[in-house]
Amino acid sequence: MKSTPPLLITPESDYQTLSDLLRDHARIQPDALALRDANTVLSYGALNVRIDRVASALQRDGIKPGQAVSICAMSSVDYGCVFLGALRAGVVVAPLAPSVTPQILSGMLRDAQACLLFLDEATLALVEPELSSLPRIALDGSAAGRPLEAWLAPAHSTPTAVTVPPESAFNIIYSSGTTGIPKGIVQSHGMRWSHMRRGSTYGYNPATRSLLSTPLYSNTTLVVFFPTLALGGCVVIMPKFNAAQYLVLCEQHRITHTMLVPVQYQRIMDCADFDQSDLSSFHVKFCTSAPFAAALKADVLRRWPGGLIEFYGMTEGGGTCILDARAHPDKLHTVGQPSEGHDIRLIDEVGIELAPGSTGEVVGHSPAMMNGYHGQPEKTREAEWYDTQGRRFIRTGDVGRFDADGFLTLVDRRKDMIISGGFNLYPSDLEAVLCTHPQIKEVAVVGVASREWGETPVAYVVLREGQTARAEDVLQWYQQRVGKTQRLSALHFIEELPRSAIGKVLKRELRDLTMPTAQ
Structure with a gap:
């Protein structure tokens, strides 16, 4: 497949894999910064070499395209390299939360059918004895497993090329359920490509510096992580959020983009040093994952330079609403309007579509939709709704209503x-x-x-x-x-x-x- 030059990615560009885009960036701008945390800095040239070593090691160990590996660790440059290297080998990544119980971690690993577990010292306590046969690689070089540096293929190894069509599984993101085993949401390469392809709309380019302080196992983080790299920018990884340190990093690295959840915005805005911090480099800030109070949005708009974009949607995909808060200061109580090409509708308790002005459950159809819940076809069917033309929608479980201008206001979770x-x-x-x-x-x-x-x-x-x-x-x-x-x-x-x-x-x-x- 002929690759479009990475700096020319637009919402109309044809499908490309993230792996191919990273290889192109390594060729075009090998010295440009790609990933950094407090301990490690990688240029695109060095990143490409490292993910080749990961992909080659996976192939050496007999892990085939379509099989899964899991990562359960604190966010770091090496976490990102393993994720990206697995994708280059056509391997599916199941990033898992280190905050779960040992029983839930075991259940997710079994559900994903993981062939390999990447972890760190803090995660080792979660690994139950019954998983002793699962090969473990320690990202931090600790006794949690075989050290990453010893496991990697030799420098300048070249993995065997694999073909990854859009429908192939990219990752399995596990829902944040607090009882039972979370559901594994299978997202495809095509779904992730739709996120990357829209990147230019939000100003991602080689000058981008994105600061991410939410964990890399969360879709909240990944919807900025992947587009930043796809368009040649640099991702600054903050393993653990601290509001005061966040502001220091913003100034130090001249951050242009970020993704934060509402509680993080509140803590940052409450910092005594906020108004003395130089945040003039910001192009845009994103928010998703939880209700974002209108008063807090207004405070961010007033005191923090750059745009503010709120995304409303689900990891499962389906439909996304977008609120450009700076362009619509009178709509801060809403989550915005449906994104271009996204069909958002409301249905009642028995699945009948409701007329305009009604309040009902939000369902959505778009190019970005999960393949389904991993190994749970019944749960997948429960999450689906079909219109009279047979088009597939994803049910959100949220209750909302549209105003006369087409902006969606969320009322609550249906289950709440x-x-x-x-x-x-x-x-x-x-x-x-x-x-x-x-x-x-x-x-x-x-x-x-x-x-x-x-x-x-x-x-x-x-x-x-x-x-x-x-x-x-x-x-x-x-x-x-x-x-x-x-x-x-x-x-x-x-x-x-x-x-x-x-x-x-x-x-x-x-x-x-x-x-x-x-x-």
Whole structure:
């Protein structure tokens, strides 16, 4: 396949693999920086050599195209090299969260049918004895496995070329479920290409410097990681987020692009040194993965140079909405409009498409859609919806409505909706009222079982620093501002809301808290 020069990638470009693009960058700009962390810096020429060594080592070990390897470690340059080298060999990558339990890690490794596990010292404690036969490679050179440097093929090894069509599996991203084994979302090379191909739209080019502080096992991170490299920029990897250090890195490396989740934006904006930091190099900032408050968006627009783009979508793909916050300051309460070529619709509880102006579950169709859940055809079918023409859509589980201008406002997660005494309550509506209290920093409302009402809403509140309000006073304040059906049965103060590694509030953990509620 003839390769388009990498600097000319546009939304209309024909399919190319990321591996071919990296090889082209190594030829055209071998000395340009590609990856860096606190310990390692790689140019495109050096990166190409290293991923050739990874690909050659995988082929030497008999791992075939379409088979999977897993990575479970802190983010680093070597993590990125292993990921990219596996792709060059046509091998599927299953990046796994180091924050899971040993039982869940074992389940994901078995589900992915991983032939090899790349890990670090911190991950070793998660590996159960039954996995002792699974070959392990230590990215950090520790006793967690065979040291990476010893495992790699010799310098300047050349792997056997493989053909990777668009439908081939690129990676398996595991959902962030907190009970049972997370589902493995199989994304194709074609799906990833659609992310890379739109990169020029957001100003990715060889001058790009992207700072990533969310983990490399998360799709949140990868939707910036891959386009930056595809268009010849440099990715700066921050293994563990710290707001003050993040600002230091922004100045040090003249960062132009970043992906952050809402809780990270809040912590950065709260930094005492924020307004003294030189962030003038920024071209655009991205956000996804969790609800992004309109007031926080407005604060970012006001105080942080560069554009602000919010993506709404799922790892499973289907449909994406995009909000260009700077262009639409009056729509900050929304998640934007459907991306070009993305068909977003709303359906009711039984799968009937709803008329404009209605509120319903969001479903989407686009060129970027998962192949399915790995080894779980029934779960895949549950996630699909088909229109009357037989086109496949992915169900999001989110409830939303479109305004007259075509901007989507999310109401809540369908599974988080509370049915209390026959009334449907959306936690986000209740949370919005509580967040107007001047002493409240964050809040989450969940439904808990009730003998009298079936379910009843309970609020968990984080106060602003230095505030000393009493829970009973805040509860009384709230009850006076809502209708009878929206009243809370209890309100509890909590030091910090439980969150996933990418900032999503873990409402299941709140539901599991054994606190008394009104019946």
